Amino acid sequence: xxxxxxxxxxxxxxxxxxxxxxxxxxxxxxxxxxxxxxxxxxxxxxxxxxxxxxxxxxxxxxxxxxxxxxxxxxxxxxxxxxxxxxxxxxxxxxxxxxxxxxxxxxxxxxxxxxxxxxxxxxxxxxxxxxxxxxxxxxxxxxxxxxxxxxxxxxxxxxxxxxxxxxxxxxxxxxxxxxxxxxxxxxxxxxxxxxxxxxxxxxxxxxxxxx
Numbered sequence: 001x002x003x004x005x006x007x008x009x010x011x012x013x014x015x016x017x018x019x020x021x022x023x024x025x026x027x028x029x030x031x032x033x034x035x036x037x038x039x040x041x042x043x044x045x046x047x048x049x050x051x052x053x054x055x056x057x058x059x060x061x062x063x064x065x066x067x068x069x070x071x072x073x074x075x076x077x078x079x080x081x082x083x084x085x086x087x088x089x090x091x092x093x094x095x096x097x098x099x100x101x102x103x104x105x106x107x108x109x110x111x112x113x114x115x116x117x118x119x120x121x122x123x124x125x126x127x128x129x130x131x132x133x134x135x136x137x138x139x140x141x142x143x144x145x146x147x148x149x150x151x152x153x154x155x156x157x158x159x160x161x162x163x164x165x166x167x168x169x170x171x172x173x174x175x176x177x178x179x180x181x182x183x184x185x186x187x188x189x190x191x192x193x194x195x196x197x198x199x200x201x202x203x204x205x206x207x208x209x210x
Contacts, residue, residue: 038201062121070108077103123171124191
């Protein structure tokens with residue numbers, strides 16, 4: 001997809017056994033991918049000029065996803081606390097207390113001024129961008145082995161290079177300890193959510209260009 005971006009690099013030379021494709025072939029394959037968040041993420045990461053959603057709209061969708069998960073976790077805590085209040089037997093109280101503790105451990109940072117959610121969204125998109133592509137598959141998630149397309153074992157078909165907690169903390173603008181204790185759950189959830197949304201679109205794209 002990087003071929004669709006303005007560049008002076010020639011792509012009409014050999015690519016180590018991968019099928020030769022023109023920019024028109026790639027653009028046509030993208031057009032046949034089912035519309036939705038996955039396709040928009042794919043375009044935003046590797047072909048920004050082809051993204052149908054504005055950057056602010058994509059950010060809004062990701063923000064809503066974060067907020068939805070934050071609410072789910074908050075509701076789980078409230079439910080556990082209410083059950084603890086109506087527990088009657090010692091066993092019920094022990095079970096309820098354990099559930100409350102587990103729900104508390106799953107809580108995310110508060111939402112409001114100074115919260116890290118916007119920085120996390122920016123950092124996650126940066127991590128998933130071409131700058132953090134897997135060195136073996138170059139972000140495709142697939143490699144050509146003996147003339148057949150196989151899933152990349154290095155990145156487990158994610159297309160991403162491994163990024164350390166220290167690097168992620170720096171991208172969000174916090175120290176590593178703060179990242180580990182309060183930011184990591186939000187960060188990993190969002191990047192997994194984006195990857196889950198992106199993967200069907202990427203697989204469909206790969207089928208279109210085979």
